[in-house]
Amino acid sequence: MGATSSAERDGTSSIAPEPASGADASSNSSATPSGDEQGEGSTGEEVDNGSEPGLEMPEAPEEEVESLTELLTPVRSGPLVSTPLPAAASARGRVVAGYPAFLRPVRSSQVETTSVSPSAGRLQVALAGTSALAPEQVLVAFRTRLSGRGLQEQDAPVTVAGARAAAFRRGDSTVTITVQARSGRTSYSVHATLRAGRD
Numbered sequence: 001m002g003a004t005s006s007a008e009r010d011g012t013s014s015i016a017p018e019p020a021s022g023a024d025a026s027s028n029s030s031a032t033p034s035g036d037e038q039g040e041g042s043t044g045e046e047v048d049n050g051s052e053p054g055l056e057m058p059e060a061p062e063e064e065v066e067s068l069t070e071l072l073t074p075v076r077s078g079p080l081v082s083t084p085l086p087a088a089a090s091a092r093g094r095v096v097a098g099y100p101a102f103l104r105p106v107r108s109s110q111v112e113t114t115s116v117s118p119s120a121g122r123l124q125v126a127l128a129g130t131s132a133l134a135p136e137q138v139l140v141a142f143r144t145r146l147s148g149r150g151l152q153e154q155d156a157p158v159t160v161a162g163a164r165a166a167a168f169r170r171g172d173s174t175v176t177i178t179v180q181a182r183s184g185r186t187s188y189s190v191h192a193t194l195r196a197g198r199d
Contacts, residue, residue: 075150080173080194085118100125102149103175103190106141108132121197122172127190135179135186139166142177142190151175171195 086098095104096114100123105111109131117124131138143153143166151168159165163180175192 075148077150079197080149080170081123081196083121083196085121085123085196086116088115088117090115095127098123099127100192100194102145103127103142103192105129106131106133106138106188121195123192123194123196125190125192125194128188130182130185130187133186135164135181135188138179138186138188139164139177142166142175146175 080102081100089096089098090113092113094111094114096116098116099114103125105127109129112128112130113126114128115124115126133141146168147153149170151170151173154167154169156165156167157176159178160180163178165176165178168175168177172195173193175190175194177188177190179186179188181187
């Protein structure tokens with residue numbers, strides 16, 4: 001048994017002081033909320049604040065896909081987007097309010113820009129970003145989600161040299177995913193026109 005300290009003999013113990021309310025405390029309070037938290041309850045067009053692209057963390061990691069059957073089931077037949085449609089908005093470095101969840105960025109992504117634009121019962125959607133995943137992994141992730149929402153893959157559109165694309169359709173709704181390997185990451189974009197209501 002070691003020697004008893006004077007503090008222990010007096011019935012007191014040494015307690016580390018609380019950190020000062022200086023730079024450390026302020027840095028914790030200035031944490032940036034997620035894209036969904038920032039966009040809640042917003043109306044009208046958002047203003048781009050010119051901030052640098054940020055990391056977008058999806059709600060859950062992409063599931064491992066081992067067979068074509070897993071890509072085809074289950075299929076949700078509900079509306080891809082519902083009315084009232086969100087107001088036109090765009091954002092840099094995060095997912096804008098009103099952006100459809102099934103077109104969210106894949107995991108390990110850095111979001112560059114997103115936008116939504118309603119018009120005559122349709123919602124136009126765009127996303128640009130990069131991911132640490134390989135181009136094929138990005139395409140598989142989107143194929144899994146889109147097939148699960150009843151979109152069927154069509155002939156891929158012509159793309160620029162070195163890029164690959166996948167096109168999907170459900171009724172009057174269309175989605176195009178384009179991927180390209182660049183400097184050890186995958187640059188990808190999402191462009192969609194989604195009809196409100198049931199296809």
